[in-house]
Amino acid sequence: MTTPRPLFVFLLIATTILILSPRLNATPRAETKTSSGEVRESERISARSSSASETSGVREVISDKYKTRYEAWKEEFLSTDIGRAQWEMYAHHPRLLLTITVANNGKNANGAGSGKYKWNDAGELVAATIVLGTQIDEGYPSSVYYPVMNALEPFESRQLIGGSVLAATKIAHEFGHVMKMSSTSQDLYHLQIQLVPVYNKIFLSNGYNVNDPRLVELAKKMGGNPVELWEDREYWGEANAMLFLRDRVAKEKFHCRLFGKIKRAVEEYAKDYEERFAEIAKEQGAIYTCGWK
Ligand SMILES: [Zn+2]
Numbered sequence: 132m133t134t135p136r137p138l139f140v141f142l143l144i145a146t147t148i149l150i151l152s153p154r155l156n157a158t159p160r161a162e163t164k165t166s167s168g169e170v171r172e173s174e175r176i177s178a179r180s181s182s183a184s185e186t187s188g189v190r191e192v193i194s195d196k197y198k199t200r201y202e203a204w205k206e207e208f209l210s211t212d213i214g215r216a217q218w219e220m221y222a223h224h225p226r227l228l229l230t231i232t233v234a235n236n237g238k239n240a241n242g243a244g245s246g247k248y249k250w251n252d253a254g255e256l257v258a259a260t261i262v263l264g265t266q267i268d269e270g271y272p273s274s275v276y277y278p279v280m281n282a283l284e285p286f287e288s289r290q291l292i293g294g295s296v297l298a299a300t301k302i303a304h305e306f307g308h309v310m311k312m313s314s315t316s317q318d319l320y321h322l323q324i325q326l327v328p329v330y331n332k333i334f335l336s337n338g339y340n341v342n343d344p345r346l347v348e349l350a351k352k353m354g355g356n357p358v359e360l361w362e363d364r365e366y367w368g369e370a371n372a373m374l375f376l377r378d379r380v381a382k383e384k385f386h387c388r389l390f391g392k393i394k395r396a397v398e399e400y401a402k403d404y405e406e407r408f409a410e411i412a413k414e415q416g417a418i419y420t421c422g423w424k
Contacts, residue, residue: 186257189222190230197233197265200298204268207299211378214299217306217371226251229309230260241270243301245308250317259312261305268294276365278396278408279372280304282389291385299379300372307371308364319354327357366404373411381417390421 178192193201208214221229236242242264249258274281280300286292312320330349337343341356350356355363373393380386390412397408412423 185228187224187226187228189218190228192230192232194233200265200268201233201263203295204263204298204302207295207379208302208375210299211375213374213378214303217303217310221306221309226255226257227313228258230258231263232260233263233265235265236262240264240266242272243267243305245305245312248312248317248320254317256313256315259309261302261309263298263302263305267301268298271297274396275400276362277304277369278393278401279369279376282392282396283376285392286385286389291383292380296379300375303375304368304372307368307374310371311364311367323353323360326353327360330357362401362404366401366407370407370411373408377411377417387421390423394421394423 178190191201209218221227230247236244243262245259245261247258247260248256251257271277271281271284280297283292283297283300287294287297326349330346330353333343333345333349334341337346340346346356350359353360376389380389383389393408394412397405401408409423411417413420
Protein backbone atom coordinates (compact mmCIF):
# COMPACT_ATOMS: atom_id res chain seq x y z
CA MET A 132 0.00 0.00 0.00
CA THR A 133 1.48 3.34 -1.02
CA THR A 134 -0.63 5.56 1.20
CA PRO A 135 1.30 6.48 4.33
CA ARG A 136 -1.18 4.55 6.46
CA PRO A 137 0.65 5.16 9.73
CA LEU A 138 0.36 8.90 9.20
CA PHE A 139 -3.29 8.48 8.34
CA VAL A 140 -3.74 6.42 11.48
CA PHE A 141 -1.84 8.91 13.62
CA LEU A 142 -4.27 11.55 12.47
CA LEU A 143 -7.10 9.16 13.18
CA ILE A 144 -5.88 8.60 16.69
CA ALA A 145 -5.87 12.35 17.20
CA THR A 146 -9.38 12.48 15.74
CA THR A 147 -10.51 9.61 17.91
CA ILE A 148 -9.42 11.49 20.99
CA LEU A 149 -11.46 14.44 19.78
CA ILE A 150 -14.45 12.23 19.07
CA LEU A 151 -14.28 10.91 22.60
CA SER A 152 -14.57 14.49 23.79
CA PRO A 153 -17.92 15.68 25.04
CA ARG A 154 -20.46 16.86 22.54
CA LEU A 155 -20.29 20.59 22.30
CA ASN A 156 -24.02 20.90 22.71
CA ALA A 157 -24.22 18.57 25.68
CA THR A 158 -25.96 20.07 28.66
CA PRO A 159 -23.28 20.94 31.17
CA ARG A 160 -23.72 19.24 34.50
CA ALA A 161 -23.55 21.38 37.63
CA GLU A 162 -20.06 21.74 38.95
CA THR A 163 -18.44 24.45 41.02
CA LYS A 164 -15.34 25.95 39.54
CA THR A 165 -12.75 27.93 41.42
CA SER A 166 -11.44 31.19 40.04
CA SER A 167 -8.45 29.30 38.67
CA GLY A 168 -10.84 27.12 36.69
CA GLU A 169 -10.23 23.95 38.64
CA VAL A 170 -13.19 21.91 39.66
CA ARG A 171 -13.57 21.93 43.39
CA GLU A 172 -14.19 18.46 44.69
CA SER A 173 -16.16 19.74 47.64
CA GLU A 174 -18.41 16.76 47.87
CA ARG A 175 -17.57 13.74 49.86
CA ILE A 176 -15.83 10.96 48.03
CA SER A 177 -16.50 7.55 49.38
CA ALA A 178 -14.54 4.44 48.70
CA ARG A 179 -16.20 1.10 48.81
CA SER A 180 -14.44 -2.17 48.63
CA SER A 181 -16.20 -5.32 47.56
CA SER A 182 -13.55 -7.43 49.19
CA ALA A 183 -12.42 -7.61 52.80
CA SER A 184 -8.84 -7.19 51.71
CA GLU A 185 -7.28 -3.79 51.07
CA THR A 186 -4.91 -5.20 48.53
CA SER A 187 -7.21 -7.11 46.23
CA GLY A 188 -10.77 -7.00 44.99
CA VAL A 189 -12.73 -4.14 43.47
CA ARG A 190 -12.39 -0.73 45.08
CA GLU A 191 -14.96 1.82 43.94
CA VAL A 192 -14.01 5.42 44.59
CA ILE A 193 -17.05 7.42 43.59
CA SER A 194 -17.81 10.98 44.58
CA ASP A 195 -21.36 11.59 45.83
CA LYS A 196 -22.33 13.70 42.86
CA TYR A 197 -21.61 10.85 40.42
CA LYS A 198 -22.99 8.05 42.56
CA THR A 199 -26.47 7.83 41.04
CA ARG A 200 -25.30 7.64 37.47
CA TYR A 201 -22.46 5.26 38.34
CA GLU A 202 -24.84 2.85 40.06
CA ALA A 203 -27.11 2.87 36.99
CA TRP A 204 -24.18 2.08 34.66
CA LYS A 205 -22.91 -0.64 36.96
CA GLU A 206 -26.36 -2.17 37.29
CA GLU A 207 -26.59 -2.33 33.50
CA PHE A 208 -23.18 -4.03 33.32
CA LEU A 209 -24.19 -6.50 36.02
CA SER A 210 -27.50 -7.26 34.29
CA THR A 211 -25.65 -9.71 32.06
CA ASP A 212 -24.10 -13.07 32.96
CA ILE A 213 -20.77 -12.02 31.51
CA GLY A 214 -20.76 -8.67 33.35
CA ARG A 215 -21.51 -10.41 36.65
CA ALA A 216 -18.91 -13.11 36.03
CA GLN A 217 -16.18 -10.59 35.23
CA TRP A 218 -17.09 -8.39 38.18
CA GLU A 219 -17.06 -11.37 40.54
CA MET A 220 -13.73 -12.50 39.18
CA TYR A 221 -12.18 -9.16 40.15
CA ALA A 222 -14.14 -8.82 43.40
CA HIS A 223 -12.68 -12.13 44.59
CA HIS A 224 -9.35 -11.88 42.88
CA PRO A 225 -6.54 -13.23 45.06
CA ARG A 226 -3.98 -10.57 44.06
CA LEU A 227 -5.32 -7.80 41.90
CA LEU A 228 -6.76 -4.58 43.30
CA LEU A 229 -9.00 -3.03 40.65
CA THR A 230 -9.89 0.58 41.42
CA ILE A 231 -12.86 2.07 39.59
CA THR A 232 -13.53 5.76 39.72
CA VAL A 233 -15.59 8.42 37.95
CA ALA A 234 -13.67 11.58 37.25
CA ASN A 235 -14.27 14.87 35.58
CA ASN A 236 -11.63 14.53 32.92
CA GLY A 237 -12.60 17.70 31.11
CA LYS A 238 -12.82 17.23 27.38
CA ASN A 239 -12.96 13.45 27.63
CA ALA A 240 -16.18 13.22 29.64
CA ASN A 241 -17.61 10.69 27.16
CA GLY A 242 -14.53 8.48 27.33
CA ALA A 243 -12.87 6.22 29.85
CA GLY A 244 -9.39 4.90 30.42
CA SER A 245 -7.37 2.24 32.20
CA GLY A 246 -3.93 2.50 33.70
CA LYS A 247 -1.84 2.71 36.89
CA TYR A 248 -0.84 -0.88 36.28
CA LYS A 249 1.44 -2.53 38.83
CA TRP A 250 3.05 -5.93 38.86
CA ASN A 251 4.52 -7.89 41.76
CA ASP A 252 7.97 -9.47 41.81
CA ALA A 253 6.53 -12.67 40.40
CA GLY A 254 5.43 -10.69 37.34
CA GLU A 255 1.72 -10.84 38.17
CA LEU A 256 -0.55 -7.85 37.69
CA VAL A 257 -1.56 -6.59 41.17
CA ALA A 258 -3.12 -3.18 40.53
CA ALA A 259 -5.11 -1.43 37.82
CA THR A 260 -7.35 1.61 37.72
CA ILE A 261 -10.33 2.28 35.47
CA VAL A 262 -11.33 5.93 35.21
CA LEU A 263 -14.80 6.52 33.80
CA GLY A 264 -15.68 9.91 32.36
CA THR A 265 -18.65 11.70 33.89
CA GLN A 266 -20.79 11.30 30.75
CA ILE A 267 -19.93 7.90 29.34
CA ASP A 268 -23.62 7.37 28.66
CA GLU A 269 -23.19 9.72 25.69
CA GLY A 270 -20.82 9.88 22.75
CA TYR A 271 -19.94 7.23 20.19
CA PRO A 272 -16.29 6.84 19.24
CA SER A 273 -15.29 6.21 15.63
CA SER A 274 -16.02 2.87 13.97
CA VAL A 275 -12.39 2.60 12.84
CA TYR A 276 -11.07 1.64 16.28
CA TYR A 277 -14.36 1.18 18.10
CA PRO A 278 -16.52 -0.98 15.80
CA VAL A 279 -18.56 -2.28 18.73
CA MET A 280 -19.34 0.89 20.69
CA ASN A 281 -19.92 2.80 17.47
CA ALA A 282 -22.44 0.23 16.24
CA LEU A 283 -24.82 1.16 19.07
CA GLU A 284 -25.47 4.65 17.79
CA PRO A 285 -28.44 4.04 15.45
CA PHE A 286 -30.08 1.85 18.08
CA GLU A 287 -29.99 4.61 20.63
CA SER A 288 -31.28 7.20 18.22
CA ARG A 289 -34.20 4.84 17.49
CA GLN A 290 -34.63 4.49 21.25
CA LEU A 291 -34.01 0.74 21.21
CA ILE A 292 -31.31 1.08 23.84
CA GLY A 293 -30.63 3.68 26.52
CA GLY A 294 -27.52 5.60 27.46
CA SER A 295 -26.77 3.19 30.29
CA VAL A 296 -26.22 0.38 27.76
CA LEU A 297 -23.61 2.55 26.04
CA ALA A 298 -22.03 3.31 29.44
CA ALA A 299 -21.95 -0.38 30.41
CA THR A 300 -20.42 -1.21 27.01
CA LYS A 301 -17.66 1.31 27.74
CA ILE A 302 -17.12 -0.34 31.15
CA ALA A 303 -16.84 -3.72 29.39
CA HIS A 304 -14.31 -2.20 26.97
CA GLU A 305 -12.16 -1.09 29.94
CA PHE A 306 -12.48 -4.50 31.61
CA GLY A 307 -11.16 -5.90 28.33
CA HIS A 308 -8.07 -3.71 28.67
CA VAL A 309 -7.43 -4.86 32.24
CA MET A 310 -7.92 -8.51 31.29
CA LYS A 311 -5.49 -8.21 28.42
CA MET A 312 -2.98 -6.46 30.67
CA SER A 313 -3.10 -9.42 33.07
CA SER A 314 -1.39 -11.47 30.38
CA THR A 315 1.09 -8.75 29.40
CA SER A 316 4.48 -8.78 31.03
CA GLN A 317 5.63 -5.76 32.98
CA ASP A 318 8.88 -5.67 31.02
CA LEU A 319 7.12 -5.55 27.67
CA TYR A 320 4.64 -2.92 28.87
CA HIS A 321 7.38 -0.67 30.20
CA LEU A 322 9.48 -1.19 27.09
CA GLN A 323 6.52 -0.05 24.99
CA ILE A 324 5.91 3.03 27.18
CA GLN A 325 9.57 3.88 26.83
CA LEU A 326 10.01 3.23 23.12
CA VAL A 327 6.76 4.53 21.62
CA PRO A 328 7.78 8.21 22.04
CA VAL A 329 11.22 7.39 20.58
CA TYR A 330 9.54 5.72 17.60
CA ASN A 331 7.13 8.61 17.08
CA LYS A 332 9.91 11.18 17.20
CA ILE A 333 11.87 9.41 14.46
CA PHE A 334 8.72 8.77 12.43
CA LEU A 335 7.77 12.45 12.45
CA SER A 336 11.27 13.50 11.41
CA ASN A 337 12.08 10.92 8.72
CA GLY A 338 9.29 11.76 6.29
CA TYR A 339 6.94 9.19 7.83
CA ASN A 340 9.02 6.32 6.57
CA VAL A 341 8.03 3.19 8.46
CA ASN A 342 10.70 1.23 6.59
CA ASP A 343 13.46 3.21 8.29
CA PRO A 344 15.73 0.49 9.74
CA ARG A 345 15.69 2.26 13.13
CA LEU A 346 11.90 2.04 13.20
CA VAL A 347 11.86 -1.56 12.00
CA GLU A 348 14.22 -2.42 14.85
CA LEU A 349 12.15 -0.53 17.45
CA ALA A 350 8.92 -2.16 16.27
CA LYS A 351 10.55 -5.57 16.54
CA LYS A 352 11.53 -4.87 20.14
CA MET A 353 8.08 -3.56 21.11
CA GLY A 354 6.10 -6.29 19.37
CA GLY A 355 4.71 -3.95 16.71
CA ASN A 356 4.76 -0.31 15.68
CA PRO A 357 2.81 2.16 17.85
CA VAL A 358 -0.21 1.97 15.58
CA GLU A 359 -0.27 -1.82 15.68
CA LEU A 360 0.10 -1.78 19.47
CA TRP A 361 -2.73 0.73 19.74
CA GLU A 362 -4.99 -1.25 17.39
CA ASP A 363 -4.35 -4.51 19.17
CA ARG A 364 -5.07 -2.95 22.56
CA GLU A 365 -8.26 -1.20 21.48
CA TYR A 366 -9.60 -4.24 19.63
CA TRP A 367 -9.16 -6.35 22.78
CA GLY A 368 -11.26 -3.75 24.60
CA GLU A 369 -13.82 -3.92 21.82
CA ALA A 370 -13.88 -7.72 21.84
CA ASN A 371 -14.88 -7.64 25.50
CA ALA A 372 -17.45 -4.92 24.75
CA MET A 373 -18.91 -7.29 22.15
CA LEU A 374 -19.00 -10.12 24.65
CA PHE A 375 -21.05 -7.91 26.97
CA LEU A 376 -23.41 -6.86 24.17
CA ARG A 377 -23.86 -10.43 23.03
CA ASP A 378 -25.47 -11.16 26.39
CA ARG A 379 -27.20 -7.82 26.72
CA VAL A 380 -29.04 -7.87 23.40
CA ALA A 381 -29.31 -11.65 22.90
CA LYS A 382 -33.07 -11.61 23.15
CA GLU A 383 -33.66 -8.30 21.39
CA LYS A 384 -35.12 -8.31 17.91
CA PHE A 385 -32.33 -6.07 16.65
CA HIS A 386 -29.61 -8.45 17.85
CA CYS A 387 -28.49 -9.48 14.36
CA ARG A 388 -28.80 -5.97 12.97
CA LEU A 389 -26.37 -4.80 15.65
CA PHE A 390 -23.99 -7.69 15.09
CA GLY A 391 -24.18 -7.15 11.34
CA LYS A 392 -23.16 -3.53 11.83
CA ILE A 393 -20.22 -4.58 14.00
CA LYS A 394 -19.25 -7.14 11.35
CA ARG A 395 -19.20 -4.59 8.55
CA ALA A 396 -17.01 -2.21 10.55
CA VAL A 397 -14.63 -5.02 11.56
CA GLU A 398 -14.37 -6.16 7.93
CA GLU A 399 -13.66 -2.65 6.77
CA TYR A 400 -11.21 -1.44 9.41
CA ALA A 401 -10.06 -4.37 11.52
CA LYS A 402 -9.71 -7.23 9.04
CA ASP A 403 -6.48 -8.45 10.67
CA TYR A 404 -8.28 -8.77 13.99
CA GLU A 405 -11.50 -10.30 12.68
CA GLU A 406 -10.88 -13.65 14.34
CA ARG A 407 -11.24 -12.41 17.91
CA PHE A 408 -14.62 -10.85 17.08
CA ALA A 409 -15.83 -13.81 15.03
CA GLU A 410 -15.05 -16.16 17.90
CA ILE A 411 -17.32 -14.20 20.22
CA ALA A 412 -20.14 -14.25 17.69
CA LYS A 413 -19.81 -18.01 17.19
CA GLU A 414 -18.94 -19.09 20.74
CA GLN A 415 -21.09 -21.50 22.63
CA GLY A 416 -23.72 -19.56 24.44
CA ALA A 417 -24.32 -17.19 21.55
CA ILE A 418 -27.92 -17.64 20.53
CA TYR A 419 -27.35 -16.53 16.94
CA THR A 420 -24.16 -16.16 14.98
CA CYS A 421 -25.76 -13.47 12.80
CA GLY A 422 -23.79 -14.33 9.67
CA TRP A 423 -20.37 -14.48 11.39
CA LYS A 424 -18.35 -17.42 10.07
ZN1 LIG B 1 -9.71 1.53 24.99
